[in-house]
Amino acid sequence: MRFIESEEGLPLITQLSYKIDEDRCKLLWQWPEGIQAVYIYKRSTDREQQGEYEYDYPPSVSGLKLYTREEYKSAGGYYDRIDTIGLVAYTVYACMMDDGDKRLVHQSDAENTVEFSTGRxxxxxxxxxxxxxxxxxxxxxxxxxxxxxxxxxxxxxxxxxxxxxxxxxxxxxxxxxxxxxxxxxxxxxxxxxxxxxxxxxxxxxxxxxxxxxxxxx
Missing domain, CATH: 2.60.40 (Immunoglobulin-like)
Structure with missing residues (x-):
């Protein structure tokens, strides 16, 4: 698994949004054509100012969660439990397969990241x-x-x-x-x-x- 920088022609995650319902959040996004899986990275930012999640790039592999297009369609989005107080950031990386090698697209515009407060x-x-x-x-x-x-x-x-x-x-x-x-x-x-x-x-x-x-x- 490796990260590649976004450039013209590469698949990008767009229209990423979230909804909060009590102790759960729901992520929705537009899947790029041909992409069958993404990796999701969650980061609690209770000590940091908004927008400082980028210093975590590249994220640790152990913190990445695989989520397939089929799972997304079946569940109607991606659901996660909110278990922290403060700011939470989610980044969704498009996963490209190249002869068995997984390449995750890092979007420098951060349009594949959402950040929100779970309460003060x-x-x-x-x-x-x-x-x-x-x-x-x-x-x-x-x-x-x-x-x-x-x-x-x-x-x-x-x-x-x-x-x-x-x-x-x-x-x-x-x-x-x-x-x-x-x-x-x-x-x-x-x-x-x-x-x-x-x-x-x-x-x-x-x-x-x-x-x-x-x-x-």
Whole structure:
């Protein structure tokens, strides 16, 4: 099995579309003339931005699934169970047979790939501030409850003097040093000025807001 680049005259997958019904998705596409089988590659992209699936090319052979034209006709499409939260990408490769050698057509226009969200994973968090009457500083403790593992690059905390920050630009930004496992994580206490306030934000709202929902407890 090997991949070849698409060029004029080669069979291409077109009109690839999807439908979601509860925990299943259905893929439909236009079969090119003469092609009797395709290989389907599924990739979960819960950590990545839309459109970054191309770095997986060529995909691992073990991740490819053979699907014949007869199976497609019998089932009325290709069905798969949705078992992840986040973004999922499917790529359908036309399979050409040449003296027993399978050649899969890589389409640089990515028209043989669809990507969609299966829902946003919830990230709940709480922040407690404690201070003493005679102390210059107060302590802050952050607790995060995540449905799935969250990369440390997703979140940051912002410190502002005098009031709670309203955005990532509204104060001093601090990164996290470790990923957040699924479940509850209580971070070590940090010390801030008595008049400082801390809040959690996405490091990149447009990017990570598509994948996760940040909810104060």
């Amino acid at each position: 994973a919830k990230i709940r968090y709480s922040i407690s501030h404690k201070s003493g009457l005679l102390r210059k500083y107060k302590t802050v403790q952050i607790s995060v409850l995540a449905e799935i593992e969250i990369p440390k690059e997703v979140l940051c905390y912002v410190k502002k003097q005098g009031n709670y920050p309203v955005s990532i630009e509204d104060g001093t930004v601090y990164p996290f040093l470790r990923d957040f496992p699924s479940g509850r994580s209580t971070l070590p206490v940090i010390e801030v000025g008595k008049n400082d306030y801390v809040r959690l934000f996405f490091t990149d709202g447009p990017k990570y807001g598509r994948l996760y929902e940040l909810i104060p407890e």
